[in-house]
Amino acid sequence: MKMRCALLLAAGLLLLAHDPARAVKGCLDCHLPKEFSGKIVHKPVAKGQCTQCHSPHVAKFKGLLQKQGGDLCYSCHKEAKKSFSQGVQHQPVQEGQCLTCHSAHASEQKGLLNRPIAESCFGCHESLAKKEYPRQHKPFAEGNCVACHQPHQADNYQLLKDDGDALCLGCHRQPQELAGHQGFPGQAGGCLSCHNPHGGTAQGLIRANLHAPFQEGCASCHNNKEVRGSALCLSCHGEVWEQMLAPHSHLLAGDDFCVTCHSPHASDTVGLLKAPYEQLCRSCHTDTFDRNRRSLHSHPQTEKCTDCHEPHGSQRLVMLNGDGNAICSRCHETQGEFSHPVGSEIVDHRTSRGMNCLTCHDPMGTEYRYHLKLSGKKALCVQCHRSY
């Protein structure tokens, strides 16, 4: 009998502790209800289940949250966690920063977005927001980014909803829209190779820089039946082939390796690149960009990776375009003249190599100030100056 009473009492206490009305009543004594109201209200908030995310007394995380970032959201949104981990991931999703775009409690926007979708996208993609194209693609002008892009993850480059051509031709399927492609061999395709999907100056949103043979017409390349693919590119750009015959090169497998990085027709960048440097290089060198972003101290990103690296091939370590000192002192002129002794005469005893800036610094990112490889207070110096 005593046992039954004790069990009933325990059950009652448990129910009381999980009573949402009681929980929300306690919370809302201090936190104003209007802070949690909006057109769309997060389900636990609507049910008054504050303790689903918050600990009322103590917690390890800011806002008395039970877990941090995505870990908390995914404790309910389990399917999302699984699907978001596939393919190309949006950076905030990768880092579990759901609140970059979403509100935790309530919002006026669908999907609990913390502001209209375009504002949310352009909040991070600032350079795109600043572009004032005289001609704009309709979805871009309307701020309808999700017309073409997936916000969380996608199976395609640039978080595109579908393959570039399929996406474009999904809307642009009227014969008159393809009229400009009458000389195009086969079915129209490779749309993004010539068109900027956001905007541009030229009619048809053709990209700014045109490949000279493309300006002359299609025939100069496409009528050549004997030489195709990269061999065709190299028949003019022979010097690139010489650069690629190096211990380190971007010579990729296949007959069309040039078009992995370059557009044969038009581009918005110098060198007819398919995308700005950061996007293009990141598509393969993800780990390097991630390290650069996650490190406590790293060199500020330069406009172009090719400020320091050779794009085609190099005999130097990590495909640098000069020796360690020469590259750095192009910008760091003072250090180029006045620094710790460097040069081939000053030998790093650990490697028998001459010292240069990269002996002590790793510009791609480290955990130490001035992106030193070890702490500059002592650890780095005593590698060589042992008596200190």
Added chain:
Amino acid sequence: MATMVIDKRCLWSAAGIGAFLFCLSLCGQARAADQVPWKLAFSLSDQSAGDALPTALYVDGDKKRYYMVDSKGGRLLSFDDQGVFLQVFSPEEGLDKPFDMVRLSEAVLLIAEKGKNSLTRIDFARQATSRVAVRDGGRQLVVDRLEMAGDRLYLLDRASGQICRLSESFNIEQRFPLPQGSGGIVDFKIVGEQIWALGQQEKWLYVYLDNGRITKRLDISALVKFPVSLAVDAGGLIYVLDRHAGEIVVLDRQAKLKQRFLGKGHGPRQLYYPMEIRFDPWGRLCVVDEGNSRVQVFRR
């Protein structure tokens, strides 16, 4: 009754001791997993290596010699089997960005010479150097990694990303087709009758038979950042060299992680943009460490 109490106590004590011993054994196993069996034996380097950028190591088991290929200096550096530097060699006309090498016969070396895109044959007996451009129909192959198995010569063609087996006259006698979705092979090793190959971009391992058929594919993309080389030990464990992490990742035959060791840096047991790994005939693990201008040799 007293006997029963004693028996129960005995049972509880025995169970307690058993549990304690079990925990101890688990700790022991965990510690064993943490321990790295590879000790640094010696480094192949020399003052004369200076600013060398080694890209490959060839080990001659018969002559008990290591040959380090220095792509920057355009030369070969030889060491004995204890790591003692012997000499620097380069033919009179020099080598233009040598990348890899094998010994074809007693007196003939074959170098993959990137700068000339040739297989360069150095005949010591005749004191002659000759260069061969390997062709596949109308296309010239881009020479990269070289391996020998018995008298069979294998070449990695960087342009197609494929491995080829070459005849004595350097004609292609067998191709090893790229698996679908592969961005090209970056390194390969011959293990018995099999060829183990590493796909760098997709981060997969492939096992070929000598007839060009793939018998096994292993996904290692979650375990490595920038794999550049692989080796397989006598026990069948797979070693993958991660260039960016400066690490060696050890996997079992199902690509399950067994161990990671070494790390990025310039000290002993550290690697800075390493280039190749291979086992020597004496079971030692050799790591060609390009950024530190040396080859580190590890023994168990």
